[in-house]
Each structure stands twice: as structure tokens, then as C-alpha cells.
Amino acid sequence: MAAVATCGTGAGSTGSIVATTSKNNVTSFQRKGPRASGTDSGCSRLVSIAGTRPSVRNGQLLVSTGLPALDQLLGGGLAVGTVLLIEEDKYNIYSSLLFKYFLAEGIINGHTLLVASAKEDPADILQELPAPLLDDNYKKDLDEDICNHQTPDSNIKMKIAWRYQLLPKMESGPVSSSRFGHYYDASKRMPRELIETSKWHGFFFPEKLSSTLNKEPCSLTHGYRRLLQFIQKVIYEEGFDGSNPQKKQKNILRIGIQNLGSPLWGDDICCTENCDNSHSLTKFLYVLRGLLRTSLSACIITMPAHLIQNRAIIARITNLSDTVVGLESFIGSERETNPLYKDYHGLIHIRQIPRLNNLIYDVSDVKDLAFKLKRKLFTIEVDKHN
Amino acid sequence: MFPELNNLLNITPDRAEQGKLTLLCDAKTDGSFLVHHFLSFYLKANCKVCFVALIQSFSHYNIVGQKLGVSLTAARECGQLVFLEGLKSSVDVFFRAQAEPHPLQFLREADAGNLQPLYEFVRETLKPMDDGQAAWRCPVLLVDDLSVLLSLGLGAVAVLDFIHYCRVAVCWERKGNIVALAHDSGDGEDKENDILLNGLSHQSHLILRAEGLATGFCRDVHGQLRILWRTPSQPTAQRDGSLTYQYKIQDKSVSFFAKGMSPAVL
Numbered sequence: 001m002a003a004v005a006t007c008g009t010g011a012g013s014t015g016s017i018v019a020t021t022s023k024n025n026v027t028s029f030q031r032k033g034p035r036a037s038g039t040d041s042g043c044s045r046l047v048s049i050a051g052t053r054p055s056v057r058n059g060q061l062l063v064s065t066g067l068p069a070l071d072q073l074l075g076g077g078l079a080v081g082t083v084l085l086i087e088e089d090k091y092n093i094y095s096s097l098l099f100k101y102f103l104a105e106g107i108i109n110g111h112t113l114l115v116a117s118a119k120e121d122p123a124d125i126l127q128e129l130p131a132p133l134l135d136d137n138y139k140k141d142l143d144e145d146i147c148n149h150q151t152p153d154s155n156i157k158m159k160i161a162w163r164y165q166l167l168p169k170m171e172s173g174p175v176s177s178s179r180f181g182h183y184y185d186a187s188k189r190m191p192r193e194l195i196e197t198s199k200w201h202g203f204f205f206p207e208k209l210s211s212t213l214n215k216e217p218c219s220l221t222h223g224y225r226r227l228l229q230f231i232q233k234v235i236y237e238e239g240f241d242g243s244n245p246q247k248k249q250k251n252i253l254r255i256g257i258q259n260l261g262s263p264l265w266g267d268d269i270c271c272t273e274n275c276d277n278s279h280s281l282t283k284f285l286y287v288l289r290g291l292l293r294t295s296l297s298a299c300i301i302t303m304p305a306h307l308i309q310n311r312a313i314i315a316r317i318t319n320l321s322d323t324v325v326g327l328e329s330f331i332g333s334e335r336e337t338n339p340l341y342k343d344y345h346g347l348i349h350i351r352q353i354p355r356l357n358n359l360i361y362d363v364s365d366v367k368d369l370a371f372k373l374k375r376k377l378f379t380i381e382v383d384k385h386n
Numbered sequence: 387m388f389p390e391l392n393n394l395l396n397i398t399p400d401r402a403e404q405g406k407l408t409l410l411c412d413a414k415t416d417g418s419f420l421v422h423h424f425l426s427f428y429l430k431a432n433c434k435v436c437f438v439a440l441i442q443s444f445s446h447y448n449i450v451g452q453k454l455g456v457s458l459t460a461a462r463e464c465g466q467l468v469f470l471e472g473l474k475s476s477v478d479v480f481f482r483a484q485a486e487p488h489p490l491q492f493l494r495e496a497d498a499g500n501l502q503p504l505y506e507f508v509r510e511t512l513k514p515m516d517d518g519q520a521a522w523r524c525p526v527l528l529v530d531d532l533s534v535l536l537s538l539g540l541g542a543v544a545v546l547d548f549i550h551y552c553r554v555a556v557c558w559e560r561k562g563n564i565v566a567l568a569h570d571s572g573d574g575e576d577k578e579n580d581i582l583l584n585g586l587s588h589q590s591h592l593i594l595r596a597e598g599l600a601t602g603f604c605r606d607v608h609g610q611l612r613i614l615w616r617t618p619s620q621p622t623a624q625r626d627g628s629l630t631y632q633y634k635i636q637d638k639s640v641s642f643f644a645k646g647m648s649p650a651v652l
Contacts, residue, residue, distance in 0.1 A: 058449070219495070219496050219497065219539050228480070229481070232477070232481055279537065279538065279539040282537035282538065283493070283537070283538055283539060286473075286476060286534070286537065286538060287476050287477065287480050287493070289473055290472075290473035290474060290475075290476040290477040290480075291477055293443045293473045293474065294473075294474055294477060311573075311575040312571065312575045312576035312577070312578075312579070315569075315571045315575065315576060316533075316536070316537045316576070319533065319534065319537070319569060320534070320537060355416060355418065356446060357445070357446050357449040357450065358449075358450065358637075359419050359422065359450060359453070359635050359636070359637065359638070359640070360635050360636065360637060367603060
């Protein structure tokens, strides 16, 4: 299900309808119709932001989740302006890995990061990001591009090479990598230089506990309110929502929130079945989605859904999120010793995929998916034994 | 609007019924295609529509509407459509104190509020025009969806009160229609939602229920639609009619067929 960007190939695919938006608002749900191919900055409107590509189906702007296999299952990538909710596996091993892949992808693409956690300092999380896998094939392509840039003599030759440059490379297998979606080596750390040159904001909840808060009554818990205000401040000040006249931002903000709903955030949704402020988390998700829809950002949230005792809340949280993926690892369960599952580390359930700007959505026919983590790759495969 | 669904419901844009409450409900599947259908249907029927869209953004409905043949931007500009965008307004309400009560004022309240500001907004929007310009056929209130109001801190009773007040103002006083979507969790876990759904079912004239197939996912049949006609005022007068169809959603339309008669199977 490889998606090919339509830039340069023009007409019929995504249509030429552009939804009008008011001047102050930037929503990511703009149909970016392709201009007539062959203009000098031909596809600059479509691929002007690094690390994004328009969806084949509806022109929606997509970013990579950091895991090309997951991108394919989600219909090409994660749509800008939406929330990816990961239901954590029992010991939070693989979900934190997906979380780190998402952030690492942001660093490689030059996106701004916002990392929020109540358990670990965001600076520590960033130190532990996996290293990108730049193999020989990719280096060769990179060299080719550089060479083409440096030979301005033959016009015809440059034009051909220039057209090819604009087509993002399709990922044909685990060895080669592409400009959209990279592969990471889970055993190595990302080089310090890359992290230091990247732009990131951290929200570590225990640090923010002490600062004062204007005492407006609201049913959100303290932690969620502070986090929402922090996110809104970053979005406004850095200009991701287009409303700040000083800042013209043409970059994506990747928001990562870890262990949302756990008691460390001050929420008791995982502790009891009848909690006092059971609407706190759902209200937070609603307002967060409002912030995302009106800005150029994408968000990943990991949530210990297996700890939430009130099943009704899980259904409500699913309805309030756009894409929901559940991870179930085999560690500690009887499936670990089951010979049928010996090749895999766990199952991955795609619980919900949004229908954005469309009546239909890309859904893979296969529902039994399992994952395994080898040193260099997190692969998702059809569960052959089911 | 989907012509096949119009045939099943036996309505056309020229002969739209009035004074009815239609309940859209989905269980284990996504029933939002029904919302798109009714939105484009009433816009084509030349009705004034007040759309309380709490789940998705304006451009989402606009792009799908264009596939179905209506332009929401044009309708909004000429005054036929009043669009309350929940997601965008929630950010304004939540972060900045508003001067006058906003329809979504309950987002700022600590304990369970009520939906009175939202009701006032609806009533104000759908009140008859005095100056007699461009008389629309009948007012329509469309809500997508009601279950999210429960997630935002309101009780089922507050939402039922809101629908009751709107029914008086829209259906009875102004002979208009109300169409509302609510989710059904199905397994009885969400008690508030069940109360809301039961309360609405007893008040509705028409219930459209989209369900996922009992046998699981199928590529050619996306679900099953149950249509139930009711007369709430005379509960035992006549037997309520009910029909069941299966459907498949395509890019610009939805095709309906009798159970087991999917073109893929025949």
C-alpha cells in the first residue's frame, strides 16, 4: 500500500478544491490542490514542510509516526491536526518505544518537539531516543542528489534530475530508507549533535507543581490544566496556529504525552472505578483536539488503558481520539510460551482510524497483526498462525 | 444526500416532513455518514440549518459536502447554515474568559452545568426572520453528536433537558426538525449514555441505527442499518414500521441492499 505523492503528476487525483479558511486560522485540513506541473517551485506548496506529504486519498497533510510499517497501516501516516492514542502494553515497554520513534522522527525531520511526562524528565527521554538507520543505499541517493545540485551546466540534465528529486522516495523494504519515514536502530542512541540542534520544549509535571495557578474553578485536574496551558502557550508563541503576526511558522509541532491518565498526573481514573472527576481526562482530550485542529501539530499520547477500571471511559476516550492503536505484549502471559507465538513479541490492534474529509477511510484487510522487535527493526506482520 | 437512502425513507427534498425528531445512533461502527446525508439533504431542501458540530472541524464537513453536492461555505455566507464549530470554540472558551455567555460555557464550569446557553443560541439562530427576506422552508437543528456532551461533564438529564427544550422551540413552535447523533456503547457499560439513548428513543419519530456486522469486519458490507418509524404521541396506536438493510460506503455515496444481497456475494 505504498502511497505516491502526486506532486508533479498533476491533475485528477486530489482535485483542485481548496477549502476556504478565515485569515487568522490555519487548519491543517486544507485540500492542497496541485498547481500546473512544471512551474519553478512546482510542488513547494505541497511539500513545503519537511517530513510531511499529502495523503493520496484526500490531500490531507500527513507526518510519519516514525515506524513506516505503522504508517502503512494507518493509511500513509498520521494526519496533521490529529491525535494518535497508544494503549500501552502491560509493562510499558513497547509503547514507550513507539513514543520514542515518534519523537526521533521529529528530530530527523527538523520538527519542533513538545514532550510532556509526569514520570521522566523530558531531557532524559530525549537522550534515550534511538539512532536513525542511515544505510549505504540511502547514503548513495544522498550523494546523487548533491552531485546533481552541483552540475549546473546541462539544463536538460538538471531538469530531469530535479523532477526526480521532488518525488519522495518510496520505501521498498527494510533496508532502504526514504525521506518520509525512517528506520531506527533501537540499540543505539541518537547522536548528541542532532538532539542539541533540535528545538524542543519539555513539560515535566513535578517541576510545574509548585508554581501558582489562577484559581478559576474547572473540572480539570491541576496537571491537565497546566499541560493544556503550556501547549497553548507554545502553539501561540511559536506561531503554529498562524495567529501570531510576528511569527510565520512553517513547521510541524510534534507533541508527545506520556502515560496520560496515570496517577502521576494527579488523576485517579486508573485507581478506582467511581472516580471523583471522571470527566477530567475526557475534557482534556477534547480541548487538546481543539488545539490540534487549529494548528500545524500532531500528537502522540500513550495511556495505560489496561489500568482504567471503568470501561465506559475507555469507550469515551476512543471516541474522542482520532487514531487508536492498542499494544498487547506477550510478556508474562501464557502466550509467551505458546509455540504459535514464538516468533513475535506481541499483538498490535488498530482500534480506530479516522475518516477525515471523507466518507471512507483506508483500512487494511488484515486484522490479525503481530509485532516483533529485532535489534534494528520494529516490524509488524500478519499473524501467520492465526 | 444519498438517493438510495431517500428512497428507503420515502422522502425527497421537496416533500420533507416537519416537526420531527430523528435519532441517529451507531453501535460498534461509525454512523457519521448519516449526519452528512441529513446535512446535505436539508440544505438541498432549502431549509435553514443550525449545525452544532462538536466532533469535527468545518472543513471536514465542507469537503464531504462538496462530494455530496452542497457547498457549506456558500450556505454559510448566504445565511442558510449557521455552524457552531465545537472544537474551535472550545479553545476560545477554555482559555479566555468570555464577556457574555458562550454556547459552550459549560466547559469552564467545575461541576455539572446545564446547556441553557446552547439552547439560547439555537433558539436565537432559528427564530423567524422579521424582514421577510429569503424565507427558508423550515428550521432544522442538527447535532453531531450528543454523546460527547456526556464526556464533557454534563449529565444525561441535562442533555435530555436540552433536547426537550429544543423540541418545543424548533419542532412544536416553528414546525422544524431535529436530527441528532448519539453513540451506543452496546454492552451496557456506560449507564449515562444508555439513559440518554433510551430517553431519546422514546421521543423520536424516526430512528436510524447503524450497526457493525455481528460476524465482524467485511470489506464489501460495512454494516447494517435499521430504520424504525415511530409515533411517540400515540405509542400503542399502530405498529411501528421497521426495516433492516445492509450498506456499503463508497467515495461519494452509500449503497443499500437487503440483507445477504450484497453485490459481492451474488
